[in-house]
Amino acid sequence: MKKLILVRHAKSDWPEDTEDFDRPLADKGLKEALHMSRFMKDNNVSIDYFVSSPAVRALNTCEIFNQAYKINILTDEKLYNPSERNFESVIYDLDDNHSSVAFFSHNNGISNFANSISEDIFHFPTCGVAGFEIDCNSWSEFDGAKKKLLFFYDPGKI
DSSP: OEEEEEEEOOOBOOOTTOOGGGOOBOHHHHHHHHHHHHHHHHTTOOOOEEEEOSSHHHHHHHHHHHHHHOOOEEEOGGGSSOOHHHHHHHHHTSOTTOSEEEEEEOTTHHHHHHHHSOSSOOOOOTTOEEEEEEOOSSGGGTTTSOEEEEEEEOGGGO
């Protein structure tokens, strides 16, 4: 069994003259990410690898989560403005030694991808987190594997 955890970046700001890629987290986003990462760690959500969009707001969210987890972080351009296929491409590149991986990415791509692998229809709020159990021994078997939603956490409701 593998676990895939999808995390939408926390609430961001958009200062004047700032490109989309360089948008920082808002103060609310910093608090959301800290709260959510502690909640997940306190509830024994195990993660052994992080893959983040390199965009500032996603990577900052990932780095805040890593204050709780202290694990390796990889960035992948495919998670910035992603399509469903982008997520699959990153999944197929994962090392099978990682059994529980979290992706930090953006809407609408992250919501679309989550809904494509689950019958539970939902829209990710900022810093929303969904965890899926993937019935496979290798990430290369992802496409044909049975997928089950384990949890969906909305930072405004925890």
